Amino acid sequence: MSLLNNFPHTAVAKIRQRSRDNLGGSKDVFATLASWRSGVACWQQAARESEIREFDKRGISVTDKIYFTTRPDLDERHTLTVTNPKTGTVNTYEVRSHAEPDATAGLGVVYRVMAEYKTTEQAHEAVTAGTVVAASGTAGGSVSVASTFRRLEMGNVSGTGTINLSPYSVRDIEVTLTLTGDYSFSFSNPDAAAWITMVVSQDGTGYHELSFPSLEGGTPAIELEPDSTTVVFIYYDGQGTYYFDQR
Numbered sequence: 323m324s325l326l327n328n329f330p331h332t333a334v335a336k337i338r339q340r341s342r343d344n345l346g347g348s349k350d351v352f353a354t355l356a357s358w359r360s361g362v363a364c365w366q367q368a369a370r371e372s373e374i375r376e377f378d379k380r381g382i383s384v385t386d387k388i389y390f391t392t393r394p395d396l397d398e399r400h401t402l403t404v405t406n407p408k409t410g411t412v413n414t415y416e417v418r419s420h421a422e423p424d425a426t427a428g429l430g431v432v433y434r435v436m437a438e439y440k441t442t443e444q445a446h447e448a449v450t451a452g453t454v455v456a457a458s459g460t461a462g463g464s465v466s467v468a469s470t471f472r473r474l475e476m477g478n479v480s481g482t483g484t485i486n487l488s489p490y491s492v493r494d495i496e497v498t499l500t501l502t503g504d505y506s507f508s509f510s511n512p513d514a515a516a517w518i519t520m521v522v523s524q525d526g527t528g529y530h531e532l533s534f535p536s537l538e539g540g541t542p543a544i545e546l547e548p549d550s551t552t553v554v555f556i557y558y559d560g561q562g563t564y565y566f567d568q569r
Contacts, residue, residue: 329363329364329365329389329390329391330365330406330407330408330517331363331364331365331366331404331405331406331407332361332362332363332364332404332405332407333358333361333362333364333366333388333390333402333403333404333405334354334358334359334361334362334402334403334405335354335355335358335362335394335396335400335401335402336352336353336354336355336400336401336402336403337352337353337355337399337400338351338352338399338400338401339351339352339353352401355400361405362390362394363390363391364388364389364390364402364404365388365389365517366386366387366388366389366404366406366413366415367386367387367388367389367496367519368385368386368387368473368496369384369385369386369387369436370496370498370521373387373436377418377419377436382418382419382436383418383438384418384419384436384437384438385415385437385438385439386415386436386437386438386439387424387434387435387436387437388402388404388415388434388435388437389424389432389433389434389435390421390432390433390435391431391432391433392433393421393423393433394421394433394435395421396417396420396421396435397417397420398416398417398418398419399417400416400417401414401415401416401417401440402414402415402417402435402437403415408514408515413439414439414440415437415438415439415440416437416438416440417435417436417437418436418437418438419435419436419437420435421433421434421435422434473495473496473497473498474495474496474497474498475498476497476498476499477499477500478499478500478501478502478525479499479500479501479502479505479507480501480502480503480504480505480530481503481504481505481506482505482506482507483505483506483507484507484508484509484510485497485507485508485509485510486509486510486511495516495517495518495519496519496520496521497518497519497520497521498520498521498523499520499521499522499523500523500524500525501522501523501524501525501530501532502525502527502530503530504530504531504532504533505530505531505532505533506532506533507532507533507534507535508535509535509558509564512558512560514560515557515558515559515560516557516558516560517555517556517557517558518555518556518557518558519553519554519555519556520553520554520555520556521551521552521553522544522551522552522553522554523549523550523551523552524545524546524547524548524549524550524551525548525549526548526549527548528546528547528548528549528550529546529547529548530546531546532544534554534566535564536564537556537564537565537566538563538564538565538566539565539566539567540566541566542554542566554566555567
């Protein structure tokens with residue numbers, strides 16, 4: 323299967339317009355763009371800390387990035403209502419950037435829009451898992467992820483560990499980790515289909531190996547150079563099989 327052809331979310335875009343009220347004043351109204359009424363396939367992901375800092379330097383608040391397969395004509399006048407059909411979750415975002423080509427997602431030619439989360443649901447908290455070391459170490463080797471979490475920050479890892487998805491209903495999660503030694507991990511106990519984005523970085527020494535659990539579609543290859551980063555996309559079908567979505 324191809325993630326590029328099966329983006330898990332749909333978006334509806336609205337444009338902000340000024341309208342006169344009955345008292346002669348003006349107010350903002352939002353009109354749905356005709357070409358977006360039936361929804362456009364997209365993929366919403368939490369913004370990385372580096373991206374948040376980059377935009378913050380310009381005085382712009384961002385929380386998420388939304389990928390599209392074709393360049394959408396969006397700018398700061400627009401809002402996006404993003405729906406996850408699998409969970410029924412609906413979130414609203416204000417667009418904070420024009421669409422730009424993005425190759426770092428590992429998806430080939432896609433376009434990224436940075437946005438700010440604007441609903442009341444607290445769905446963008448981060449979990450700091452701390453350092454995961456070898457089984458004989460003292461920090462422990464497993465992490466549980468709650469349903470409201472979009473990002474799991476594992477920090478420095480080596481040895482062995484488990485990412486435990488039970489008993490929560492996680493649908494979209496970004497796992498970030500930095501290899502300080504060879505690392506082998508497994509996923510355990512997912513209760514439903516899930517899209518998992520793994521952002522794997524090497525430390526300053528580099529050349530650390532990452533051993534994945536069994537994946538249909540092949541075995542991911544990661545960059546080994548010091549301070550390099552590899553993005554790996556994995557899909558769990560809810561029926562016991564994990565897929566490596568390779569480009």
